[in-house]
Amino acid sequence: MSQKLTKSYINVPEKRPFSDKSIGQRFNEVANQNPDKEMYVFYADKERKTFRQMQEESQQFAGGLLKLGLKKGDTLGIWGGNHYEWLLAYLASLQIGVITVITPAKLPVVDIITSTESACRKLPPGEAGELRAKVVNLVTRPNCNKIDSNLSKEEREALQQLQKDQSIQILPADKGRLVVILNSEEYNRKCEKLVSDTNTYKNLGKKDPTSKYKKQLTSVLLEIEKEGGINRVEYRQLYPTTETPPKFYGLPKIHKKDTPLRPIVSSVGSITYSSAKLVADILAPLVGKTEHHVANSQIFAERIKNETVEEDEELRSYDVTALFTSVPVDKALRIIQHKLGVIQTLHHRADSIISEQEDIAEEKSHINSALKKCGYPNWSFDKAKKAKEGKSKNSNLKITNVETKGQVVLPYVKGTSEALRRIFGTYGIRVCFKPTQTLRQLLVSPKDKTEKKDITGPIYYIPCQGKTLQGQCSESYIAMFGDYALRFSVLGCDFQLK
Template identity: 30%
Template sequence: MVKESDAKLFFISEECIHNSITKKKTAIEIKKYKQLLERREQEFKIIVNQGWFKNETKTKIPKNIEWLLSLGAKFALHFASSQFPLLDCITEGEDIIQTLGEKNDQEIARTQLTHMIKKQKNKKLNTVGQTKKFLKKNSDMLILDADKGNVTVAMNKNDYKNKMQQFLNDITTYNILKQDPTSKLQTKNNNLVDKLFKGNVIDSVEKTKLSTFTATAPRIYGLPKIHKQGIPLRPITSCVNAPSQNLCQYMVNILKNLTKDSIYNIKDAISFKEKVNNAYIFDDGKLVSFDVVSLFPSIPVDYALEIIKEKWSQIEKITEMKKSDLHGNTQVPTKRQQIFQT
């Protein structure tokens, strides 16, 4: 008979041995898995440019998924995995192989073609599937474009919502409306377009383009400013399919002629570099840059209209519109932005 105390010691010893073996096996399997990942990354030439992707979450993202996300929102595959043109690739590849004179060269080319198709198919399509599963599993993660630098940013969804809510809580900038004004704004837009048409400012084709009957309210979203401490968001209001989107673009094409020849207007960063490239700064001088907070929403509407009045002699040369068409019944909003709260 075995004593109870000896039996307990035996089972404790066996459990320790079991845990030790399991721990060693787990470590070996993890090492093998990492080695396989490294081999796959080398085989597929998966290289993540750290300047193209920034992970602001606590979740570890696999390297191949980072690689795909770092390609940006404009990157897209030409086909889904089920639509991969395998037969077309083989057929067209065989046509090229047949141009080789030696049979041995043909066989080598076929082998190379097989490996090439397999690598490209697995590299892109398998990674796309893994990325979809990863993002579905981590539903608290958002993939966004950075404000500058063409960088993809992974951000926690709650952090994004909290930062966006800070903008909307600013009562000096945003005003909560009791009902959606989209329908009224659409009617007002169409009345203005009809007035321009009757005044022979626009023709029937332009009237059709500027009129809208399926408008939706503008949508606000934020772009992370990864170049600033704390990763603040830049609020962007998308006016795609907004009531006056087309009419606003029509006015932009007219008014932009006022600034295109201005000595204070810079087309882009390249133009600025060329302008200051040979500039001389004295030893006691400094070159400074000013960043205006909320530049466009901060422009007083009534002041902008006064400038247009002063420059009307230039505008009337490029449009049939009358000054009264622009300034008639103009109401300056008391708030720069408005929110419809359901």
């Protein structure tokens, strides 16, 4: 039977004691024990504060945050240097459970470039070029790279030590936005136990078969392209540009006894990622459409709240071990293809053969009625209808693509992000901001990092804009994405990329 989860953490016997208090609770505890003891001295601001003063003022500040509408779990970006006001805002956020965001150490140029290119695909070539030029002009200004950190030197060093600590694993919990700290030896032991299950996993030996599977996938994509299933552009998007294998890791199930791990095999960045993403998009409308599907425990509780369990009845819950790895893929594909294919084929025949619209509607109604009697669920008819509507919508989008404007997500950096929003706004692109760094993003990393030599990306062809003794330079620079940070000279001319 599952353990009843009453706290946001779980701890196992360890040499180092595990505190059950949050930082805000611990601060209040120390402040109550040492109210008149000096807590901080801000020399530059000529401020001295005791624990009691910091506690009272931070609680007043917290009340102001609550009046602004902030609540527990919200994200708050605090911009400021190592001053009294920043510490006050930080302690206030801890009082009410608001998540504070760390300012980046440097301008997140890669994220800005990615969002800019995403916006440029929604604009005519001329406007796209203007947008790129304005963004480059902004982010290359010297003052854009001067960012005051809202963490002290000691706090940043503590984060770096946690990131480098090989004795612990900082992981996201299997359920809920919780963070779990496990001893590395215990984590590795549990992972080894999972992969030693020969019914689920197969030992590949010493040779990595990734390159072989890459060739097989490329061959399949070429066949689909020849048959008209995808065009050349889509083929290039799906073509695997890397030979990185999928990565295995485990997420702790803290709601179960002994904290077992849920095995995860992530294909992000692997040879099958783009193809798997396309298939997932195709299958997404089929998920959760059956009458037996229960999305979560809240919906289940709503469904059974009016049900009565008699004395001779029992309500039981069963857990399937290794559910996803046990699903027979070939049978699942046959069921999906058969159910959708039959409906689409019969509807297509009705559209092609029958001439009168009234007769077409009557024939389709008869088809649906007959198939329902054969056990076809309602969602399968909706899916077939949406698939046809989607094709017509896509054809219309190709005609009006130039006029379609969208939105992008940019990392928030005070001053720079507001300027970028104004630039994007002039081209009809809506901008949303996201925090650049949180403690969770910095510390929680369950997957092994990909070595730099195995990272692949787009290759850029950049015509040189410099001048030589003979005049305008006619050479070009070809580089992988990421090399923009390197200073270089192109064949001796005076033009440099920074």
